[in-house]
Amino acid sequence: MAVVADRQIIHETEIRPRHYLNVNHSFWSWFFTTDHKRIAMLYLGTITVFFLMGGVFALLFRLELMTPEGDLFQADTYNRFFTLHGVLMIFFFLVPSIPATLGNFLLPIMVGCRDLAFPKVNLASYWIFVFAGMFGVGMLASGGVDTGWTFYAPLSTHYSNTSVFMAAMAAFFAGFASILTGVNFIVTVHKMRAPGLTWFRLPLFVWAQYATGIIMMLGTPVIAITLFLVALERVWGVGIFDPAHGGDPVLFQHMFWFYSHPAVYIMILPGFGVISEVIACFSRNKIFGYHFIAFSSLAIAVLGFFVWGHHMFIAGQSVYTGVVFSLITMLVAVPSAIKVFNWTATFYGGNVTLESPMLYAIGFMGLFTVGGLTGLFLAAMGMDVPLHDTYFVVAHFHYVMVGGMVMAFMAGLHFWWPKMTGRMYPEFIAKFNAVIVFLGFNATFFPQFILGWLGMPRRYHAYPEEWQVLNVMSTAGATILGFGFTLAIAYFIWSLFYGERAGNNPWGAKGLEWTIESPPTTHNFHHIPTVTEDPYNYTGREEVNVQQ
Amino acid sequence: MSNFLNFPIIPVGASTFAEKVDPLFYLLTLMSTVLTVGIFMGIVIMAAVFRKKPGVDRPSQALHAPILELTWTIIPTIVGLGLFVWGAVLFDDYIKVPEGALQIDVIAKQWMWKVQHENGMREVNDLHIPVGRPVKLTMMSQDVLHNYAVPAMRVKQDVIPGRYTSLWFEPTKTGAFPMFCSEYCGTEHSLMGGTVYVMEPQAYNEWLAGGPKVSPQEAGRFLFEEKLGCVTCHTGVSGARGPDLKEVFGHAVKLADGSSVTADEEYLRESIMEPAKRIVATFTPLMPNFANQLNDEDVANLIAYIKSLTEEEVVEVETGAPAP
Numbered sequence: 110m111a112v113v114a115d116r117q118i119i120h121e122t123e124i125r126p127r128h129y130l131n132v133n134h135s136f137w138s139w140f141f142t143t144d145h146k147r148i149a150m151l152y153l154g155t156i157t158v159f160f161l162m163g164g165v166f167a168l169l170f171r172l173e174l175m176t177p178e179g180d181l182f183q184a185d186t187y188n189r190f191f192t193l194h195g196v197l198m199i200f201f202f203l204v205p206s207i208p209a210t211l212g213n214f215l216l217p218i219m220v221g222c223r224d225l226a227f228p229k230v231n232l233a234s235y236w237i238f239v240f241a242g243m244f245g246v247g248m249l250a251s252g253g254v255d256t257g258w259t260f261y262a263p264l265s266t267h268y269s270n271t272s273v274f275m276a277a278m279a280a281f282f283a284g285f286a287s288i289l290t291g292v293n294f295i296v297t298v299h300k301m302r303a304p305g306l307t308w309f310r311l312p313l314f315v316w317a318q319y320a321t322g323i324i325m326m327l328g329t330p331v332i333a334i335t336l337f338l339v340a341l342e343r344v345w346g347v348g349i350f351d352p353a354h355g356g357d358p359v360l361f362q363h364m365f366w367f368y369s370h371p372a373v374y375i376m377i378l379p380g381f382g383v384i385s386e387v388i389a390c391f392s393r394n395k396i397f398g399y400h401f402i403a404f405s406s407l408a409i410a411v412l413g414f415f416v417w418g419h420h421m422f423i424a425g426q427s428v429y430t431g432v433v434f435s436l437i438t439m440l441v442a443v444p445s446a447i448k449v450f451n452w453t454a455t456f457y458g459g460n461v462t463l464e465s466p467m468l469y470a471i472g473f474m475g476l477f478t479v480g481g482l483t484g485l486f487l488a489a490m491g492m493d494v495p496l497h498d499t500y501f502v503v504a505h506f507h508y509v510m511v512g513g514m515v516m517a518f519m520a521g522l523h524f525w526w527p528k529m530t531g532r533m534y535p536e537f538i539a540k541f542n543a544v545i546v547f548l549g550f551n552a553t554f555f556p557q558f559i560l561g562w563l564g565m566p567r568r569y570h571a572y573p574e575e576w577q578v579l580n581v582m583s584t585a586g587a588t589i590l591g592f593g594f595t596l597a598i599a600y601f602i603w604s605l606f607y608g609e610r611a612g613n614n615p616w617g618a619k620g621l622e623w624t625i626e627s628p629p630t631t632h633n634f635h636h637i638p639t640v641t642e643d644p645y646n647y648t649g650r651e652e653v654n655v656q657q
Numbered sequence: 658m659s660n661f662l663n664f665p666i667i668p669v670g671a672s673t674f675a676e677k678v679d680p681l682f683y684l685l686t687l688m689s690t691v692l693t694v695g696i697f698m699g700i701v702i703m704a705a706v707f708r709k710k711p712g713v714d715r716p717s718q719a720l721h722a723p724i725l726e727l728t729w730t731i732i733p734t735i736v737g738l739g740l741f742v743w744g745a746v747l748f749d750d751y752i753k754v755p756e757g758a759l760q761i762d763v764i765a766k767q768w769m770w771k772v773q774h775e776n777g778m779r780e781v782n783d784l785h786i787p788v789g790r791p792v793k794l795t796m797m798s799q800d801v802l803h804n805y806a807v808p809a810m811r812v813k814q815d816v817i818p819g820r821y822t823s824l825w826f827e828p829t830k831t832g833a834f835p836m837f838c839s840e841y842c843g844t845e846h847s848l849m850g851g852t853v854y855v856m857e858p859q860a861y862n863e864w865l866a867g868g869p870k871v872s873p874q875e876a877g878r879f880l881f882e883e884k885l886g887c888v889t890c891h892t893g894v895s896g897a898r899g900p901d902l903k904e905v906f907g908h909a910v911k912l913a914d915g916s917s918v919t920a921d922e923e924y925l926r927e928s929i930m931e932p933a934k935r936i937v938a939t940f941t942p943l944m945p946n947f948a949n950q951l952n953d954e955d956v957a958n959l960i961a962y963i964k965s966l967t968e969e970e971v972v973e974v975e976t977g978a979p980a981p
Contacts, residue, residue: 179847184844184845184846184847184848185844188841188843188844188846255843255844256841257841261801261802261840261841263800263801263802263818264801264802264841264842264843267801268767268800268801268843269843351818352817352818352819352820353818353819357819358802358817358818358819359817359820392707393709393715393717394715394717395717395720397720398726401726422748423804423813423814423815424815424817425815425817425820425822428748428752431748432745432748435741435744435745436738436741439737439738439740439741440734440737442733442737443730443733443734443737446729446733447726447729447730447733449696450696450729453696453699453700453703454720454722454725456700456703456704456707457703457707457720458707458715458720459707459715459717460707460708460709460710460713460714460715461703461704461707461708461709462708462709463704471700471704474696474697474700475693475696475697475700478692478693478696478697479689479693482685482688482689482692482693483689485685485689485737485740486682486685488740488741488744489681489685489740489741489743489744489745489747490744490745490747490748491677491678491681491743491744491745491746491747491748491749491750491751492678492681492682492685492744492747493744494674494678494747494748494751494811494812494813495674495678495682495808495811495812495813497813497839498804498806498813498839498840499808499839559666562667562668562682563665563666563667563668563808564668564806564808564809564835564837566804566806566837566838566839566847567839567841568841568846568847569837569846569847570846570847571847571848572847573835575664575665576664577664578664579664645717646717647717648714648716648717
């Protein structure tokens, strides 16, 4: 790095500043770029498309659930909708969401370097993701898939007549994109930190991405193997999971959840990172318990690999195994709880303002708390029996994944949007929208807790009449939520063209990314910075728009 | 208060498990509500108290509050461990079947539940049991994963192909309680449910001794439409792969070799077991032999069903049986 730092990059002093967005407009310069910021924007556009597709499927099956009878769509159609919603949202939105967009964009800047350790690998990651997406589109075009996103065998390997192979390949290849991102993050954090940027001066966002990278690297190969075995059994009839061919369906669940539980942490840990940044900034305060939050990300990354069996208490796994998984699950919940306490304590003695990113972050804290606490119900083995496979589980993981992860993603997008695009979005509408999304979310998913306790099973096309009122509430909420996300996309796009220019540091935030131009130049820094202070060293004084 | 604005928010509890699980559920709900409201209030209050004010400049500080941190580490750990123990003890109840439990076999397949009682009494989708006595279901699937769930009893267990799983419960109330398949199993997953009828022991014994048995016509219809899928070829529409079976019984049928035969029981049975022997004119011999799949009872039921597709008086004339 020292070599690069010494050889200063000469910049043109034009009236119109050159930055990473306008440096070159050719097709080639975008789609074969090795600039981590451009790759982040490519990813952002791509996953937004998948998010919208997944969202449309959700709205369609919520419409079906307005009435107890299965009258709007046929059962097979309904089953495809919820499967496609799950596959697209999990493998093509939630897993790549923060790491591939905000992580790709910010990680090199936050560690004070000019790009990720392997820029071409980063580009490869994007193209592998697109390749996987093509399998996803091919799967849609050939009629979709109806196994549920969990691909449970032997339904997936033998009985389903839909495009299981294409869906499995889509998820299989998307996994490789994820592995490459993870490896890139780990190496970058280890080898490319700026002078003076010690491990404990790293922003917590970087710690979270680092921990996520570890899970991506260690966990994803297992889902790849599992999906490959599904394909092997389905296409060539090799008996692995189907007992009719000498296999074991419970083995599939072990292999599937060995990845898919840690994958939950792939989805939520980056969100923790965003929330730490946003809360510190808008409290204008040092984060409470920096070391604890940093280490707990790593602890969760490791312990997260030893709790998968809590998905299988009544799936036919041994009782003793279940007891061990239940115990570890309870213990892994503790660091998450402490994180919430730490974020709350960060407000203490700060100078709090409530801009839109902060509103999303506060929404996150409320919803994630509910999501986490309802997880305790399901982790207690005896309590899991009546709640397992009901809408209680659906509500629980949407509180974590949407209420937690998507709210954090929204907080992060609103926070760093001025940095990424150089433009401000309309703040008042954004604040209003944060409230809309929060209310819409609760209206959608809170009734599902009650439905679950009443016993309504998941993935039901038709249901008994007495559950209609709660289902109608949920559908109404989904409409509000859909409106909220559409509005956000609309004002973000509007801001690209008409938004006020943001300046380098519109929030008066700390962190290396706020010391450079908005949008940054292709090489981020004119000089590689030397870091001399701890993160989140807020003074309380206004530091808005410091020009370099 | 189990209803709110005329729709239920609290499930019916009708087994000993409901008495054990429900207190934990409501305690957890209370704890979650208190914590969520507490944290949210904490955020709102601190956001108000420490809001940014002109002229006030609180310097950033790394707070240390070891006692506070220890408290909020140790208490959640203890609560977590407590919940673990409570949950594990409850689960122990779920797997320890009391002695003298009524033994019932359950076979699941896409998309129905076949139940067989100790004395050979069978039923489909429904389950009749006596109140106040433990019942143990031993279950297996013939195809994909299923899950036998009765919310009112607070029980649920995956049903797996190629291996037996079981569940038990002791009903405490009589009545009819819905049962659902709770593990996604394909197209008609949401229709793969039934009813658990909990009866007084006296009524149960009467039922078991032969009470409302499934009628042969109904059993035959089930074989024809659902189990064997005869209906996929014998659709009753012209141009179908199999002949229309309405108005067949007791009538003359023209065969492919030009001869003719009266469709009596003997001919129907032969046409089920070895269909190629005497094919109906204009049809190709596509139908497989069912000789190895069906027992006599099945065949009798099927014939009873085919008879029921024909006008009553013909049935009377041909069989001498009383009108159904």
